[in-house]
Amino acid sequence: xxxxxxxxxxxxxxxxxxxxxxxxxxxxxxxxxxxxxxxxxxxxxxxxxxxxxxxxxxxxxxxxxxxxxxxxxxxxxxxxxxxxxxxxxxxxxxxxxxxxxxxxxxxxxxxxxxxxxxxxxxxxxxxxxxxxxxxxxxxxxxxxxxxxxxxxxxxxxxxxxxxxxxxxxxxxxxxxxxxxxxxxxxxxxxxxxxxxxxxxxxxxxxxxxxxxxxxxxxxxxxxxxxxx
Amino acid sequence: xxxxxxxxxxxxxxxxxxxxxxxxxxxxxxxxxxxxxxxxxxxxxxxxxxxxxxxxxxxxxxxxxxxxxxxxxxxxxxxxxxxxxxxxxxxxxxxxxxxxxxxxxxxxxxxxxxxxxxxxxxxxxxxxxxxxxxxxxxxxxxxxxxxxxxxxxxxxxxxxxxxxxxxxxxxxxxxxxxxxxxxxxxxxxxxxxxxxxxxxxxxxxxxxxxxxxxxxxxxxxxxxxxxxxxxxxxxxxxxxxxxxxxxxxxxxxxxxxxxxxxxxxxxxxxxxxxxxxxxxxxxxxxxxxxxxxxxxxxxxxxxxxxxxxxxxxxxxxxxxxxxxxxxxxxxxxxxxxxxxxxxxxxxxxxxxxxxxxxxxxxxxxxxxxxxxxxxxxxxxxxxxxxxxxxxxxxxxxxxxxxxxxxxxxxxxxxxxxxxxxxxxxxxxxxxxxxxxxxxxxxxxxxxxxxxxxxxxxxxxxxxxxxxxxxxxxxxxxxxxxxxxxxxxxxxxxxxxxxxxxxxxxxxxxxxxxxxxxxxxxxxxxxxxxxxxxxxxxxxxxxxxxxxxxxxxxxxx
Numbered sequence: 123x124x125x126x127x128x129x130x131x132x133x134x135x136x137x138x139x140x141x142x143x144x145x146x147x148x149x150x151x152x153x154x155x156x157x158x159x160x161x162x163x164x165x166x167x168x169x170x171x172x173x174x175x176x177x178x179x180x181x182x183x184x185x186x187x188x189x190x191x192x193x194x195x196x197x198x199x200x201x202x203x204x205x206x207x208x209x210x211x212x213x214x215x216x217x218x219x220x221x222x223x224x225x226x227x228x229x230x231x232x233x234x235x236x237x238x239x240x241x242x243x244x245x246x247x248x249x250x251x252x253x254x255x256x257x258x259x260x261x262x263x264x265x266x267x268x269x270x271x272x273x274x275x276x277x278x279x280x281x282x283x284x285x286x287x288x289x290x291x292x293x294x295x296x297x298x299x300x301x302x303x304x305x306x307x308x309x310x311x312x313x314x315x316x317x318x319x320x321x322x323x324x325x326x327x328x329x330x331x332x333x334x335x336x337x338x339x340x341x342x343x344x345x346x347x348x349x350x
Numbered sequence: 351x352x353x354x355x356x357x358x359x360x361x362x363x364x365x366x367x368x369x370x371x372x373x374x375x376x377x378x379x380x381x382x383x384x385x386x387x388x389x390x391x392x393x394x395x396x397x398x399x400x401x402x403x404x405x406x407x408x409x410x411x412x413x414x415x416x417x418x419x420x421x422x423x424x425x426x427x428x429x430x431x432x433x434x435x436x437x438x439x440x441x442x443x444x445x446x447x448x449x450x451x452x453x454x455x456x457x458x459x460x461x462x463x464x465x466x467x468x469x470x471x472x473x474x475x476x477x478x479x480x481x482x483x484x485x486x487x488x489x490x491x492x493x494x495x496x497x498x499x500x501x502x503x504x505x506x507x508x509x510x511x512x513x514x515x516x517x518x519x520x521x522x523x524x525x526x527x528x529x530x531x532x533x534x535x536x537x538x539x540x541x542x543x544x545x546x547x548x549x550x551x552x553x554x555x556x557x558x559x560x561x562x563x564x565x566x567x568x569x570x571x572x573x574x575x576x577x578x579x580x581x582x583x584x585x586x587x588x589x590x591x592x593x594x595x596x597x598x599x600x601x602x603x604x605x606x607x608x609x610x611x612x613x614x615x616x617x618x619x620x621x622x623x624x625x626x627x628x629x630x631x632x633x634x635x636x637x638x639x640x641x642x643x644x645x646x647x648x649x650x651x652x653x654x655x656x657x658x659x660x661x662x663x664x665x666x667x668x669x670x671x672x673x674x675x676x677x678x679x680x681x682x683x684x685x686x687x688x689x690x691x692x693x694x695x696x697x698x699x700x701x702x703x704x705x706x707x708x709x710x711x712x713x714x715x716x717x718x719x720x721x722x723x724x725x726x727x728x729x730x731x732x733x734x735x736x737x738x739x740x741x742x743x744x745x746x747x748x749x750x751x752x753x754x755x756x757x758x759x760x761x762x763x764x765x766x767x768x769x770x771x772x773x774x775x776x777x778x779x780x781x782x783x784x785x786x787x788x789x790x791x792x793x794x795x796x797x798x799x800x801x802x803x804x805x806x807x808x809x810x811x812x813x814x815x816x817x818x819x820x821x822x823x824x825x826x827x828x829x830x831x832x833x834x835x836x837x838x839x840x841x842x843x844x845x846x847x848x849x850x851x852x853x854x855x856x857x858x859x860x861x862x863x864x865x866x867x868x869x870x871x872x873x874x875x876x877x878x879x880x881x882x883x884x885x886x887x888x889x890x891x892x893x894x895x896x897x898x899x900x901x902x903x904x905x906x
Contacts (some may be wrong), residue, residue, distance in 0.1 A: 132886035135638075146474075147878075148472075148474065148878075157545075158472040158473070158543075158546040161542045162542045165537075165541055165572060166538055168572060168573070169534050169538075169572050169573070169576045170576065171576075171577040172579070175576070175577065175580075176577045176579075176581055177584075177586070179607060183603070191601070199689075236724065265594035265600060266591070274601075275599070275601035276601045278594055278601060279595065279601045279602055282594055282602075285593060286583075286584070286587065286593060290583075332367040
């Protein structure tokens with residue numbers, strides 16, 4: 123392909139972009155680069171779904187095997203904190219989505235504000251989560267505790283899954299916050315073009331996934347015990 | 351003239367050696383640091399070649415100890431614990447640090463962008479990260495070995511691995527966990543590259559079958575490896591933090607571990623064979639001078655294996671107490687997955703039929719692959735049948751079966767590919783006669799090592815035992831003798847390939863007169879792969895156009 127052809131094909135979201143500094147040398151044009159970045163993250167999210175899928179499979183198996191023990195154990199989770207956290211995370215999903223939209227329109231100040239809001243909500247989420255963990259520890263709700271309050275063995279299974287699921291989710295939140303932090307810093311330093319570069323969109327996709335996982339975790343761990 | 355391969359012809363206008371080094375990816379701005387921080391897919395392929403070779407010899411050393419121990423019926427060389435640790439090391443290193451990365455990450459890394467006429471993979475830095483993750487994971491596994499070893503077997507079955515084993519299970523599991531992310535990174539890279547970086551004129555069904563095989567492999571890597579990561583996480587947290595997902599004392603179910611583990615590990619078997627099928631297809635079609643028979647069928651067979659492979663994991667658990675209906679279903683599905691595999695074997699043979707076959711070393715390896723893979727596959731059907739499996743489960747029959755696929759299949763294919771693309775990778779020709787001898791030695795040594803194990807299994811020798819009754823000794827001695835030949839056959843290429851790096855003849859850009867874009871650039875390729883854009887003409891395997899005389903005189 124000649125340079126002229128490349129330049130014509132290179133007319134993308136960012137305009138004529140064959141010469142954009144955001145373009146890596148092994149891509150023909152920004153359209154190809156954006157397509158690669160998007161597809162790459164979607165595939166990564168598919169692997170994440172299977173990663174969490176192993177946990178959900180374990181939960182499903184044991185919830186079917188021991189329905190009563192699981193209901194009893196699930197009644198001990200802190201439903202108020204869990205629900206507040208759901209609201210916080212969903213709101214941060216909104217601000218992240220708006221940040222992606224704003225980045226597409228090259229609105230730097232809005233992007234920075236919205237990312238800051240997302241980070242703030244994420245930090246409050248983690249704070250609430252930490253407080254909840256502290257309460258759980260106070261109630262001896264961890265499987266190795268000698269004073270574990272629930273008698274049935276499946277309750278320990280439930281609480282093993284509780285720590286795994288929420289812990290893994292919290293790690294994902296931490297990674298997301300770190301990513302947003304770096305992007306916020308870079309946006310402040312104006313070190314990358316918001317439109318030519320797909321990093322805000324990529325981070326937004328990832329954040330959406332972390333939100334989505336919580337929407338499965340919340341009913342399984344917090345709501346189920348309140349059904350009866 | 352036209353019937354003589356290029357390698358026997360003096361190439362005119364040869365560049366001096368220092369210019370080839372400076373103008374190719376090998377030597378441009380050479381320093382160790384530039385290699386360790388490279389994002390060039392070709393250099394990363396070489397880094398992987400070095401690391402997988404190292405792991406291959408670590409795993410091979412363990413295999414040598416196993417065969418030495420089994421030479422005599424008494425357990426005299428190793429203690430029983432020591433034996434457990436040695437076969438675990440062999441399994442862990444060979445599966446995760448050799449077989450899984452070897453073709454996708456060495457040949458796949460090197461060739462996929464070249465075959466697509468691209469400058470690099472889609473995410474070059476991710477590619478470099480995948481190598482470091484692989485090395486770090488391997489370092490953990492080796493650390494566990496040096497710290498005293500692991501004795502669970504590569505399958506880490508619970509509750510032994512969680513409640514009883516006192517060896518370094520967590521350390522090894524962490525190593526495997528880390529290397530899993532290396533696999534995922536490679537898989538993401540390959541899929542995205544194939545989707546977004548194909549050149550104009552190369553539609554999906556005009557891609558080389560090697561690229562298709564890497565694509566299908568990457569699908570499996572991406573969808574199965576995360577499940578392994580989760581099951582290892584649960585294992586590690588159970589050991590270290592006391593979460594009891596698999597512990598019967600806390601209501602957990604050890605069989606759940608087997609389900610999750612084999613949900614990864616059966617598809618992983620196809621990670622360890624599909625890339626080999628891709629290599630062999632390229633080699634056979636080139637040295638038969640024939641277009642590949644049934645291109646579309648080959649593609650659909652690859653994809654069918656990748657998909658059906660996800661639904662057969664229960665055939666590892668016929669004796670684990672799963673329901674009879676589950677066993678019957680898994681048995682049926684395991685028979686189904688043999689169909690696309692057989693299609694591939696028939697197509698390779700049909701490709702060779704009436705071809706002008708020449709027996710270069712890579713062709714010998716490839717033909718060995720077809721035979722050994724067929725035997726491994728057919729004995730897989732024995733094991734897929736529930737009543738037969740009840741007899742053969744956990745015996746040497748199983749060991750022989752999967753070594754025919756993994757070693758006879760995948761390792762043969764890797765050597766076929768390494769020899770086939772060696773001139774492209776290094777710019778040097780290897781000594782043909784020595785390579786042919788090594789290929790034949792490997793075939794005979796392999797059969798002598800592993801065929802007796804089918805018989806051993808059938809007469810009742812269980813796997814993972816370091817002592818056995820005298821009646822089995824003759825077969826074990828045959829097997830150990832074969833292993834000596836096999837070891838020689840694996841060491842030979844190490845010597846003559848390294849020899850060829852310095853004293854080998856310069857390779858022209860297309861020594862085999864092969865089709866494929868990778869042969870349109872220099873050997874070794876320049877840093878950005880192509881100085882002029884490669885031309886895509888006709889279909890990928892235009893070796894012998896219909897209705898034309900054989901091998902027309904070419905004008906170069």
